[in-house]
Amino acid sequence: MKLFAKYNRINIVATMLVFVAGCVAFYFVLRYVLLRQLDESLRTEQTEILFYIKEHNQLPEVVSDAYNQRITYTEIKGPLPPVTYFSEKYWDAKENEQEWERKLVFGITAAGKNYRATVTKSQMETEDLLQMVIIIGAGMLALIMLAGYVINSIVIKRLWKPFYKTIQEVEQYQLAKQQPIQLPASGISEFDLLNQRLTSMTEKAQRDYTVVKEFSANAAHEMQTPLAVIQSNTEALIQDEQVLQKHNTSIQTIEQSVARLTRLNQALLLLARIENRQFLLNETIQFDAIVKQRVEELMELTASEKINFQLQLTPVAVAFNHHLADIIVSNLLNNAIRYNKEGGTIIVELTPERFTISNTSVLPALETGKLTSRFYRHPNTKPDGNGLGLSIVNQVCEMAGYVLHYAYVNGLHVFSIALKTA
Amino acid sequence: MKILIIEDEPSLNKAMVDYLNHQQYLCESVNNYHDALEKTEYYQYDCIVLDLMLPGGNGLDLLKELKANQKNDGVIIISARNELDDKLSGLQLGADDYLTKPFHLPELSARIAAIIRRKSLQGNNIIRFEELQVDVLAKTVSVLNKEITLTRKEYELLLYFLVNKNRVLSKNAIATHLWGDDADITDNHDFIYTHVKNLRKKLIQYGAGDYIRSVYGMGYKFSVK
Numbered sequence: 001m002k003l004f005a006k007y008n009r010i011n012i013v014a015t016m017l018v019f020v021a022g023c024v025a026f027y028f029v030l031r032y033v034l035l036r037q038l039d040e041s042l043r044t045e046q047t048e049i050l051f052y053i054k055e056h057n058q059l060p061e062v063v064s065d066a067y068n069q070r071i072t073y074t075e076i077k078g079p080l081p082p083v084t085y086f087s088e089k090y091w092d093a094k095e096n097e098q099e100w101e102r103k104l105v106f107g108i109t110a111a112g113k114n115y116r117a118t119v120t121k122s123q124m125e126t127e128d129l130l131q132m133v134i135i136i137g138a139g140m141l142a143l144i145m146l147a148g149y150v151i152n153s154i155v156i157k158r159l160w161k162p163f164y165k166t167i168q169e170v171e172q173y174q175l176a177k178q179q180p181i182q183l184p185a186s187g188i189s190e191f192d193l194l195n196q197r198l199t200s201m202t203e204k205a206q207r208d209y210t211v212v213k214e215f216s217a218n219a220a221h222e223m224q225t226p227l228a229v230i231q232s233n234t235e236a237l238i239q240d241e242q243v244l245q246k247h248n249t250s251i252q253t254i255e256q257s258v259a260r261l262t263r264l265n266q267a268l269l270l271l272a273r274i275e276n277r278q279f280l281l282n283e284t285i286q287f288d289a290i291v292k293q294r295v296e297e298l299m300e301l302t303a304s305e306k307i308n309f310q311l312q313l314t315p316v317a318v319a320f321n322h323h324l325a326d327i328i329v330s331n332l333l334n335n336a337i338r339y340n341k342e343g344g345t346i347i348v349e350l351t352p353e354r355f356t357i358s359n360t361s362v363l364p365a366l367e368t369g370k371l372t373s374r375f376y377r378h379p380n381t382k383p384d385g386n387g388l389g390l391s392i393v394n395q396v397c398e399m400a401g402y403v404l405h406y407a408y409v410n411g412l413h414v415f416s417i418a419l420k421t422a
Numbered sequence: 423m424k425i426l427i428i429e430d431e432p433s434l435n436k437a438m439v440d441y442l443n444h445q446q447y448l449c450e451s452v453n454n455y456h457d458a459l460e461k462t463e464y465y466q467y468d469c470i471v472l473d474l475m476l477p478g479g480n481g482l483d484l485l486k487e488l489k490a491n492q493k494n495d496g497v498i499i500i501s502a503r504n505e506l507d508d509k510l511s512g513l514q515l516g517a518d519d520y521l522t523k524p525f526h527l528p529e530l531s532a533r534i535a536a537i538i539r540r541k542s543l544q545g546n547n548i549i550r551f552e553e554l555q556v557d558v559l560a561k562t563v564s565v566l567n568k569e570i571t572l573t574r575k576e577y578e579l580l581l582y583f584l585v586n587k588n589r590v591l592s593k594n595a596i597a598t599h600l601w602g603d604d605a606d607i608t609d610n611h612d613f614i615y616t617h618v619k620n621l622r623k624k625l626i627q628y629g630a631g632d633y634i635r636s637v638y639g640m641g642y643k644f645s646v647k
């Protein structure tokens with residue numbers, strides 16, 4: 001529910017309650033006043049009657065229905081009734097409905113006889129007036145609420161505009177793009193405060209992000225020299241055949257670990273460079289030639305594993321970067337080879353729309369969600385890969401606006417990249 | 423053959439000097455920009471091994487100085503930064519090769535040998551070892567003056583052995599030399615074994631001595647027994 005709708009709901013209910021209470025109170029007050037007025041005119045009549053009797057010692061003549069009032073005298077035997085005012089219902093034959101009338105009953109003595117005098121006035125006018133007041137009140141309530149709603153919705157929509165603008169900006173904001181968030185001043189202090197806080201928050205996030213990114217790149221750089229020291233000293237060590245004879249397993253382990261660490265380091269550096277957009281995508285490259293060359297090189301290397309390569313390449317030229325194209329082709333092919341089985345198959349297809357590598361494997365279908373996360377390796381794999389290959393491919397694709405897709409079809413792991421061709 | 427090593431990391435510097443001294447090179451070494459500048463001004467070297475990040479200055483500036491002074495020393499850059507820009511600007515400034523740390527010492531030795539061969543004015547393109555003769559320009563190998571046929575990888579392997587003769591070459595170093603970054607894709611040790619076996623067989627078959635031997639499962643050594 002929108003803030004305004006929620007506010008409106010409360011507001012309308014409260015307004016209605018106040019108005020209804022007000023109307024009820026108004027009704028009773030007004031009714032009381034009007035009845036008092038009516039009673040006043042009844043009393044005037046009584047005074048006149050009493051005055052007449054005092055003068056003439058006889059009942060006045062009854063004028064029927066004068067001033068919308070009736071006067072009746074009834075002879076009574078008992079004592080004089082007390083003066084009472086009251087309202088009573090009667091059947092109005094003319095209007096064919098029940099009407100209220102106001103009565104004043106008092107006792108009089110004329111010519112030695114006791115009478116009960118009743119002065120009756122129609123209450124219809126009072127009721128009509130009350131009705132009008134209520135209708136006007138309700139009408140005003142409805143009008144005020146309607147006007148309030150319309151004004152609010154127009155004004156509030158305009159007032160909230162900067163807020164939605166901010167939301168839109170935040171939605172489009174990407175830390176990796178390295179651009180500060182742009183939030184225009186709205187002139188409303190609450191929104192300006194929000195914008196200000198958001199701006200400083202993103203600036204801080206940006207700084208932290210840069211620090212972390214630079215840290216990983218710097219850390220990887222700094223590791224290169226110690227690695228070189230270990231490697232060269234290990235190589236110096238193996239020149240001593242007596243040492244080698246004694247420790248060849250340890251030395252081999254050191255050598256292999258250094259090699260692995262070196263590859264890992266280089267992969268991390270490459271990732272950092274791709275993230276920092278240090279590659280320009282302005283070369284027109286012959287994608288099929290790159291694929292063909294890589295496949296040929298790798299075929300020689302994997303001859304002993306009897307992997308069956310099937311190539312279906314159409315000439316494709318794309319605006320890309322030669323080095324990056326080489327990296328994604330290599331990484332995908334490397335995986336296809338590394339996780340293949342002896343006598344397996346690798347199908348490489350290239351069309352202007354799509355680059356696809358399908359391969360048989362000892363591994364079952366992979367979890368799509370984890371595939372491109374860094375350092376993820378399928379639990380059944382040998383620890384020779386570093387779990388960064390697909391992350392790198394994915395990162396390159398993201399930068400170039402390509403889409404990497406994985407599927408497991410008929411026992412084949414299918415990796416495809418949707419290309420934007422030049 | 424005189425070589426100048428410019429590297430500020432002492433133990434790496436020493437390892438390079440030791441290795442290259444064994445290769446019949448005459449090595450001198452410095453560990454900062456100032457000393458390097460002085461040495462290169464006064465002496466001529468066949469090859470300079472240049473680290474880029476040095477105390478007191480950048481290796482690329484040293485390279486500019488060399489070129490400004492019309493020096494013709496061969497230069498191989500060794501850098502911890504595997505940045506394409508550095509590589510390109512280094513090569514544009516006149517460096518002959520670029521090697522990223524960490525590297526294998528035999529690889530450095532092979533690259534230096536290649537630079538020296540290219541630079542030498544006497545057309546010194548023949549490498550001889552006993553009855554073996556390799557023409558690096560024509561890329562031909564002959565045994566007892568009879569040309570033999572090798573595959574491309576076998577030729578590269580032989581050349582690598584020859585410039586690193588009498589040294590133990592680890593399988594890793596060989597794999598990296600022959601296949602570069604692809605070396606880790608498959609279990610390449612069997613593959614190296616096959617290549618070494620074939621090369622050895624061919625050389626013996628054509629009448630050369632048996633110079634390649636396996637060293638404790640670690641690697642191979644090319645030497646006269």
